[in-house]
Amino acid sequence: MKDVNVGICGLGTVGGGTFNVLTRNAALIAGRAGCNIRIARVASRRNRDDLELGDIPFSTDIFDVVQDPDVDVVVELIGGYDTAKELVMSAIRHGKHVVTANKALIAVHGNEIFDAAEKAGVVVAYEAGVAGGIPVIKAVREGLAANRIDTVAGIINGTGNFILTEMRAGREFSEVLKEAQDLGYAEADPTFDVEGIDAAHKLTILASSGIGVPLQFEKAYTEGIAGVTPYDIAHAEQLGYRVKHLGIARRREEGIELRVHPTLVPKAHLIAQVDGVLNAVMVDGDAVGQTMYYGPGAGDEATASAVIADIVDVARAVATASDQRVPYLGFRPEAMEDLPVLSMEDIQSAYYLRIQALDRPGVLAKIASILSEHGINIESIMQKESEFKDGRIPVIILTHTVQERQMNLAIADMESLGDIDGKVIRIRAENFN
Amino acid sequence: MKDVNVGICGLGTVGGGTFNVLTRNAALIAGRAGCNIRIARVASRRNRDDLELGDIPFSTDIFDVVQDPDVDVVVELIGGYDTAKELVMSAIRHGKHVVTANKALIAVHGNEIFDAAEKAGVVVAYEAGVAGGIPVIKAVREGLAANRIDTVAGIINGTGNFILTEMRAGREFSEVLKEAQDLGYAEADPTFDVEGIDAAHKLTILASSGIGVPLQFEKAYTEGIAGVTPYDIAHAEQLGYRVKHLGIARRREEGIELRVHPTLVPKAHLIAQVDGVLNAVMVDGDAVGQTMYYGPGAGDEATASAVIADIVDVARAVATASDQRVPYLGFRPEAMEDLPVLSMEDIQSAYYLRIQALDRPGVLAKIASILSEHGINIESIMQKESEFKDGRIPVIILTHTVQERQMNLAIADMESLGDIDGKVIRIRAENFN
Known part of the structure; x- marks a missing residue:
């Protein structure tokens, strides 16, 4: 597998995020890109103690990245107009592909930059410049x-x-x-x-x-x-x-x-x-x-997500055959994980329950106690007036997240109570937060 | 400019939409793809009178598309499992790329199809199968x-x-x-x-x-x-x-x-x-x-949008240099339109207006008449009680869409009325429908 070598210029919020995500998800990203994305050099006016650079060469001069013959893709994350423009134009002259998060640079100097890139036959990508992590x-x-x-x-x-x-x-x-x-x-x-x-x-x-x-x-x-x-x-x-x-x-x-x-x-x-x-x-x-x-339109790793998507695009274009550019299911076949599909008993969900309780003393306590026995916590509960004057009182419960197996057991227990009429109605609930 | 030749199998809702969008937007799509996307053959059990096929070869046998040496990309829009699978596998064996909108086929037979496509070195793309036009x-x-x-x-x-x-x-x-x-x-x-x-x-x-x-x-x-x-x-x-x-x-x-x-x-x-x-x-x-x-998750042209995006992806991958796969601004430089940016006087918008009217008879009539003179229609109007007991009555107006030039003139006229206190507050409004 061929490597694609990136040089990161700038270790601010987005630079640090890009370094961290590329490092943490290296194997996963390689499985998607069809090649390893290697951080070949990092440059920034100031180094950051919180990043584990290991033996990756570090420069305080960002132009070292452009000069480095190992670097295939220059990642411009310094922001601003003048130096950033100089860096990008120099990268293009050196035949390097460029990935940038710099919206000001592209909006103001983009026509000139793209013109130079077209002539040099290099990619200049800027997904991270617009709406952060949203592709x-x-x-x-x-x-x-x-x-x-x-x-x-x-x-x-x-x-x-x-x-x-x-x-x-x-x-x-x-x-x-x-x-x-x-x-x-x-x-x-x-x-x-x-x-x-x-x-x-x-x-x-x-x-x-x-x-x-x-x-x-x-x-x-x-x-x-x-x-x-x-x-x-x-x-x-x-x-x-x-x-x-x-x-x-x-x-x-x-x-x-x-x-x-x-x-x-x-x-x-x-x-x-x-x-x-x-x-x-x-x-x-x-x-x-x-x-x-x-x-998310900003943030270290959200923006890094877009920076890396652009790097993967470059890598897929230059390092893989055109008909294999994007793997069929997003990952190279050997990088797919053969995770089992869980049975419904093993899923986790919150639940909406509607229980038709008979109007007898202590029913609510019995229901609450069954839920508690199965480790199910109640998020909210509504006891409604009976609409039908038939002696049945609808009890509506929203639970916290629990394994479906526990919920099935609790529902079976509730339905076997003499104080419940018919089946318990159950709809799953998700908060997505 | 090299052509990429597609063969459309199936002229139902999505097939018809794909034919129409590829035809209507041919020049625009070529400017984006970096090559012409040519409809080389169409096949369907029944032809459709409403489509202008011109001299495009038509077959009632969809397998003619796979056999046609002119066709680079087979577009499977017949739906279903068995014949669709046979068609796609045959296209792969013939070394054709495949674009499909068939979610059932991919969900059920995808592993087998992708395995064959990987070995044959062809693309099988299925954006249109999931959530219609949403990429x-x-x-x-x-x-x-x-x-x-x-x-x-x-x-x-x-x-x-x-x-x-x-x-x-x-x-x-x-x-x-x-x-x-x-x-x-x-x-x-x-x-x-x-x-x-x-x-x-x-x-x-x-x-x-x-x-x-x-x-x-x-x-x-x-x-x-x-x-x-x-x-x-x-x-x-x-x-x-x-x-x-x-x-x-x-x-x-x-x-x-x-x-x-x-x-x-x-x-x-x-x-x-x-x-x-x-x-x-x-x-x-x-x-x-x-x-x-x-x-939109369905519909003829919404789904066609995704089908054609996949075709453009194939075209960009096979017909352009890897570093020019996607043009910098989405279109090849020669396909960009040099449309002028309109001055704000020339834009069209609806408007929210807040006018501090003095509490005198006839003020509302004067405001309404100024708007009318400038061709501005009122969508809704609210006259609020004065909050400050200072004799000023806020009048809130939402207008229909109008050219900003007219609104500027109307506001100038209103502000020159003796019955208005201070500036008219104006916020633009959009319905996006």
């Missing part, structure tokens, strides 16, 4: 390749979405911003986030790769959320709308709309339900209709 | 390649989700099923949909390609929705839960949970908000955290 660049460039994409719209700045979410409780912008800074969601200088500049960088990239127009960040309209008041948010709610800070790109006959601003969206629309620091991108295509992609 | 197979096999995926769960049968959505209004299963059949959402024999067999096919594929275990459809647990009552749905709602028909695959240390059944999910979770015939798949990865993919 939305892959969706628009590949998954929706059949479509004329007319609209791309999204919540693509988690800080702004956190602030607007909290403001629904009637809190002022400045107060929530302060909290976001304390929580580490917002920078000391929050301009990029709250003024929509960061969102405009991402929107510029989404519009180009979805709709197929050149990158033109300088023409994007940007309006921040500092002027949004809880008063207007409350009125919008009364009208059935939620205020979100959206980036919107829309193809019209005469041209492209490219704009970031606070926007009312109907509460019933899924994108209105995306709260807190999470991101979501909606894409409308002429064939597919409306699709949406949701997940 | 979720691409997400798990490529976009999340860095992750150990622990949970995949989804609403992957639109018919079932439509029925459960309608049952929230207190309607019985059998009544809504009848309506779904009348609307064409459910088959005359609804077993595959309402018993969860269709969902189990898709879940089997998602579990394998996400978690990396062999396909084992026969071990999936399947429980339908016929036993769900509006009575239990109402109780679940009271507890803060919604009942969804979910497919759930979960990696545990001892094995894999693989199950389809009615499930309570917290109303606050995004997946609980997915209503009607729409699909959504949630994927939890150890690096990325929780992501979700949403959109």
Whole structure:
């Protein structure tokens, strides 16, 4: 198996996350990529004590990575414009593929960078630059390749979405911003986030790769959320709308709309339900209709997930035969795990139970005691009035997670009580948190 | 530019959609794929008068497609098990790549098919088999390649989700099923949909390609929705839960949970908000955290979108250099459109307006008349009590979509009225429908 060698430039949040995930999931990633992804060199102004570099060469000069003949893929995670651009252009000149999480760089200098990369015959990939871990660049460039994409719209700045979410409780912008800074969601200088500049960088990239127009960040309209008041948010709610800070790109006959601003969206629309620091991108295509992609838009390992997806793409393209690029089931056959499918007795779930109890003293106590005997904890319980005046009282129970085997035993015990009418109704429940 | 030649087998809903989208968007798709996707042959038991085949060879025998030396990619859209399997295996033996929308075929015979394809060195792609137009197979096999995926769960049968959505209004299963059949959402024999067999096919594929275990459809647990009552749905709602028909695959240390059944999910979770015939798949990865993919799970062109994405993947892999597989911005540079970015005066939007009107007779009439003069229609209007007892009455207006230029003029006119205090507050609004 051929190795693909990566050089990581920058050991900040995303650089550290990328190092950790590549290391922790090395075997799994190799099974997916069809080759080993080897960290050949790491460079950063400052080293980090918490990363176990082992014998991986470390430089304080990021340009060492570009010079290293061992490195196939330069991973640019230093951020900013000037040095990052110099690094990427130098990597391209050296014939290296580039993976970056730098949305500002791509939005502002992308046309020039891609032009150079095209001539040099190297890949420049930037999934991590837009919406963090959500593979939305892959969706628009590949998954929706059949479509004329007319609209791309999204919540693509988690800080702004956190602030607007909290403001629904009637809190002022400045107060929530302060909290976001304390929580580490917002920078000391929050301009990029709250003024929509960061969102405009991402929107510029989404519009180009979805709709197929050149990158033109300088023409994007940007309006921040500092002027949004809880008063207007409350009125919008009364009208059935939620205020979100959206980036919107829309193809019209005469041209492209490219704009970031606070926007009312109907509460019933899924994108209105995306709260807190999470991101979501909606894409409308002429064939597919409306699709949406949701997940963490920032964070060390979430962003690393996208960085590594790009590395795996490069590895699959350069190290495997074209007809074997992506393994049929995502993993090379020898990397599949032959895990057994568990019987239903062995699954774990929470449960909704409806028990038709006869109206006799002590029934509830008997039910509770059966559940307890089988190690089943009750999350909530509702005893309803009998609707049918037939002496049967519906008892509704939501349990914590338990093995289904225990639940089957408990239900059998309950059904054998003389105080229960008919079968116990059981629906499984999941919290997904 | 090299052509990639496809042969379409089956002209049902998805076959017709694939033909139409490939034809309508041919130039756009070529710009994305880096080569022309040419329909070299079409085969179907019955031809369709509504499709403009022109001089494309048509056969009533689908096996003609496999025999045709011109065909590079066999697109299997006939459905079912036996003939479809024979067709796909024959295509593989002839060294053709295969694209299919047939979830049943892949879930039941996939291990055997992939084994043969691996030996023959051909691609077998099946994005359209799972969640229709949503590129979720691409997400798990490529976009999340860095992750150990622990949970995949989804609403992957639109018919079932439509029925459960309608049952929230207190309607019985059998009544809504009848309506779904009348609307064409459910088959005359609804077993595959309402018993969860269709969902189990898709879940089997998602579990394998996400978690990396062999396909084992026969071990999936399947429980339908016929036993769900509006009575239990109402109780679940009271507890803060919604009942969804979910497919759930979960990696545990001892094995894999693989199950389809009615499930309570917290109303606050995004997946609980997915209503009607729409699909959504949630994927939890150890690096990325929780992501979700949403959109149409069926339909002629939505499914065609996924079929063609797979065709484009094959075309990019076999017809372009590995370092040029996906163009930087999704389209080959010469296929980019140099559409101008519109000025904000030229964009179109709906608007939320808050006007601080002075408490004088006729103010509302003046505002309404200004909007009307500029061709702006009112969607809804709220006149609030003055909160400050200062003689100012907030008037809240939601407008229909209009050009921003008109809105700017209207706002200027309103602000020059003597009856308005301060600036008009304006927030843009979008319905995204």
